[in-house]
Amino acid sequence: MASPTTTTTPLILHDDPENRQTLAGSPAGRRRLSVAKVLSGILVSVLVICSLVAVINNQTPPAANNDGDKPSAAASFTTQLPKTERKQAPGKLDSNADVEWQRSAYHFQPDKNFISDPDGPMYHMGWYHLFYQYNPDSAIWGNITWGHSISKDMINWFHLPFAMVPDHWYDIEGVMTGSATVLPNGQIIMLYTGNAYDLSQLQCLAYAVNSSDPLLLEWKKYEGNPVLFPPPGVGFKDFRDPSTLWMGPDGEYRMVMGSKHNETIGCALIYHTTNFTHFELQEEVLHAVPHTGMWECVDLYPVSTTHTNGLDMVDNGPNVKHVLKQSGDEDRHDWYAIGTYDVVTDKWYPDDPENDVGIGLRYDYGKFYASKTFYDQHKQRRVLWGYVGETDPQKYDLSKGWANILNIPRTIVLDTKTKANLIQWPIEETEKLRSKKYDEFKDVELQPGSLIPLEIGTATQLDIVATFEIDEKMLESTLEADVLFNCTTSEGSVGRGVLGPFGVVVLADAQRSEQLPVYFYIAKDTDGSSRTYFCADETRSSKDKDVGKWVYGSSVPVLQGEKYNMRLLVDHSIVEGFAQNGRTVVTSRVYPTMAIYGAAKVFLFNNATGISVKASVKIWKMAEAELDPFPFSGLLDRLV
Ligand SMILES: *[C@@H]1O[C@H](CO)[C@@H](O)[C@H](O)[C@H]1NC(C)=O
Ligand SMILES: *[C@@H]1O[C@H](CO)[C@@H](O)[C@H](O)[C@H]1NC(C)=O
Ligand SMILES: *[C@@H]1O[C@H](CO)[C@@H](O)[C@H](O)[C@H]1NC(C)=O
Ligand SMILES: *[C@@H]1O[C@H](CO)[C@@H](O)[C@H](O)[C@H]1NC(C)=O
Ligand SMILES: *[C@@H]1O[C@H](CO)[C@@H](O)[C@H](O)[C@H]1NC(C)=O
Ligand SMILES: *[C@@H]1O[C@H](CO)[C@@H](O)[C@H](O)[C@H]1NC(C)=O
Numbered sequence: 001m002a003s004p005t006t007t008t009t010p011l012i013l014h015d016d017p018e019n020r021q022t023l024a025g026s027p028a029g030r031r032r033l034s035v036a037k038v039l040s041g042i043l044v045s046v047l048v049i050c051s052l053v054a055v056i057n058n059q060t061p062p063a064a065n066n067d068g069d070k071p072s073a074a075a076s077f078t079t080q081l082p083k084t085e086r087k088q089a090p091g092k093l094d095s096n097a098d099v100e101w102q103r104s105a106y107h108f109q110p111d112k113n114f115i116s117d118p119d120g121p122m123y124h125m126g127w128y129h130l131f132y133q134y135n136p137d138s139a140i141w142g143n144i145t146w147g148h149s150i151s152k153d154m155i156n157w158f159h160l161p162f163a164m165v166p167d168h169w170y171d172i173e174g175v176m177t178g179s180a181t182v183l184p185n186g187q188i189i190m191l192y193t194g195n196a197y198d199l200s201q202l203q204c205l206a207y208a209v210n211s212s213d214p215l216l217l218e219w220k221k222y223e224g225n226p227v228l229f230p231p232p233g234v235g236f237k238d239f240r241d242p243s244t245l246w247m248g249p250d251g252e253y254r255m256v257m258g259s260k261h262n263e264t265i266g267c268a269l270i271y272h273t274t275n276f277t278h279f280e281l282q283e284e285v286l287h288a289v290p291h292t293g294m295w296e297c298v299d300l301y302p303v304s305t306t307h308t309n310g311l312d313m314v315d316n317g318p319n320v321k322h323v324l325k326q327s328g329d330e331d332r333h334d335w336y337a338i339g340t341y342d343v344v345t346d347k348w349y350p351d352d353p354e355n356d357v358g359i360g361l362r363y364d365y366g367k368f369y370a371s372k373t374f375y376d377q378h379k380q381r382r383v384l385w386g387y388v389g390e391t392d393p394q395k396y397d398l399s400k401g402w403a404n405i406l407n408i409p410r411t412i413v414l415d416t417k418t419k420a421n422l423i424q425w426p427i428e429e430t431e432k433l434r435s436k437k438y439d440e441f442k443d444v445e446l447q448p449g450s451l452i453p454l455e456i457g458t459a460t461q462l463d464i465v466a467t468f469e470i471d472e473k474m475l476e477s478t479l480e481a482d483v484l485f486n487c488t489t490s491e492g493s494v495g496r497g498v499l500g501p502f503g504v505v506v507l508a509d510a511q512r513s514e515q516l517p518v519y520f521y522i523a524k525d526t527d528g529s530s531r532t533y534f535c536a537d538e539t540r541s542s543k544d545k546d547v548g549k550w551v552y553g554s555s556v557p558v559l560q561g562e563k564y565n566m567r568l569l570v571d572h573s574i575v576e577g578f579a580q581n582g583r584t585v586v587t588s589r590v591y592p593t594m595a596i597y598g599a600a601k602v603f604l605f606n607n608a609t610g611i612s613v614k615a616s617v618k619i620w621k622m623a624e625a626e627l628d629p630f631p632f633s634g635l636l637d638r639l640v
Helices: 027-059 097-101 394-400 428-433 472-477 633-639
Strands: 113-124 127-135 145-151 157-164 175-182 188-195 201-208 219-221 253-261 265-273 279-281 287-289 295-304 320-328 333-342 347-350 369-376 381-388 410-414 422-426 434-446 450-454 461-470 502-508 516-524 530-537 551-556 564-571 574-579 584-589 601-606 613-622 627-629
Touching: 097 394, 113 188, 113 369, 113 381, 127 157, 127 175, 157 219, 175 369, 265 295, 265 320, 287 347, 295 333, 295 369, 295 410, 320 347, 320 369, 333 369, 422 574, 428 434, 428 461, 434 450, 434 601, 461 472, 461 502, 461 601, 502 564, 502 613, 516 564, 516 574, 516 584, 530 574, 530 584, 551 584, 564 613, 601 613
Parallel strands: 113 175, 157 627
Antiparallel strands: 113 127, 127 145, 145 157, 175 188, 188 201, 201 219, 253 265, 253 295, 265 279, 265 287, 295 320, 320 333, 333 347, 369 381, 381 410, 410 422, 434 613, 450 601, 461 564, 461 613, 502 516, 502 601, 516 530, 530 551, 564 574, 574 584
């Protein structure tokens, strides 16, 4: 590869009116900006009112039966136009109905087309900013552009003009994945991978033209791009996804990137920089693991071993561990490990080499990829975003006009009890979408082989919290060992063991011709100890033979004295499942044809042969999130 050309122009990180791009530079754009400014003021007031309403609502005693569809007033910005479940338009039951049905109601999606990796998430001047890989032209991958949306709560969004489009030789085949860094003087930069005309992967720099703009509408690519070429020995397509920068003890900034060497050794390269245009590759990699293939979207971040708040990269010292995560290009899973990062030598070491990055733990055992965390200084938490792909044929995506969804953002912390795994949980703002009233089912006895319907009405947009108790004595006295159990290779929820499966069936029609069981399965070892699994069985989720169906899952730690618990976020074609408060997460994509709209139902089941289970469940209906296009006219109409 060519060596980096020394650039003549120093990095200019201030406004340069001559080179102003696009929208906001036009008079119309400026007008929109000022409208937006006024609006952000209004929004803040609305939010304050909403949170007051939320406080009031929380004091109302919950009713046991949800008869109406009224969402909490704090459910969205639209206090005047409450929306709940997206309903089938009357008389519109055409052949496309099940396809329309698949569109999520409260997950992040643009209006149409293909999306994938989240990019450069951050909190800036009162707004959460999310950028993402986007094809403006089609529901399949191509012409990758940076979409840009902002939010006050990471649930309701405003879509802004594109931040970056493929328009230079170094990114003409795609403005690929990247990360945001806020410099000490407040300037905001993005490092991203450009797919050049010859498909080589080059690292590029862009910056917010006006970092004092809360909306960060204008982005400019650095004139000296690209700032980084693949080093000798690294394939020109094995070099991508620069991380957020952080300062080391020597005052130099660090950046990590995914790569692989010697064909199969996945690794994280580490670079130093002082001026963000010139990067020095460190001689040794941050970390490498044989036989893991190309690492994408490398993420390194600290977690507290004692507290549940998130940490910024600079928060180091005692009671801090570092998580290293990579997205495995070959198996398309996000793998992490907990370990120690030595800030002086820039090396990372796993706590447990047998559970190293790529051979141990995953964020999500279902459909989830290319994730990235960011530190939210507003609420002192670390938040995880990834994308949840389709598992249907591409021709379906083309006919429905969109593909892929982002997960509901999750807070991510170390499990301070086990210290061996992370805990992921939907951000608290998700609960703003919950209906004021919820359905509650207490102490439901589930005999071996039972299935109990939960009558809640339409069951397509739900937040379900379920706990299960089993007789400890029966668990201990069971002698039958089940050492070979594995969610994926055992028989799904149909395979009956002494101690499982038991759980919740969602997106099922009354006859259960379609259903998605999400469940626990307790497997005993020969030494009398037991291991619990959390699985989702998609095999009967759709009558459509052409959509992908798997049994997903993995083991989940259940500590002495803990009940079994799960939370399920059901949203049309996506179900995010969190077991034991988020120790193990499984996300499913399903495409029912019968169990849609009013036909979708929820059941409890126990297919264990040797134990009865006592279940308690709360179910909230979830309102639709707001996704408003720039320049927010819809919102303006509703507010004035
Ligand atoms: C950035 O720093 C490097 C190394 O210190 C130096 O060689 C280079 O000229 C600098 N680049 C700019 C644009 O200032
Ligand atoms: C990319 O954009 C060009 C120009 O808008 C369009 O002709 C082409 O079909 C697009 N390609 C894809 C794969 O979307
Ligand atoms: C940057 O944005 C802020 C806030 O919108 C505005 O007050 C300021 O005038 C802008 N600066 C420039 C140079 O346009
Ligand atoms: C990678 O391959 C080179 C050349 O075959 C060899 O010299 C080197 O030791 C290998 N490195 C590793 C880490 O296996
Ligand atoms: C379960 O089976 C799958 C598919 O064969 C395999 O990839 C996975 O490693 C197995 N899990 C465990 C924990 O053995
Ligand atoms: C429970 O097992 C029976 C018999 O194998 C099966 O027909 C049924 O579908 C299973 N229940 C669930 C929810 O999978």
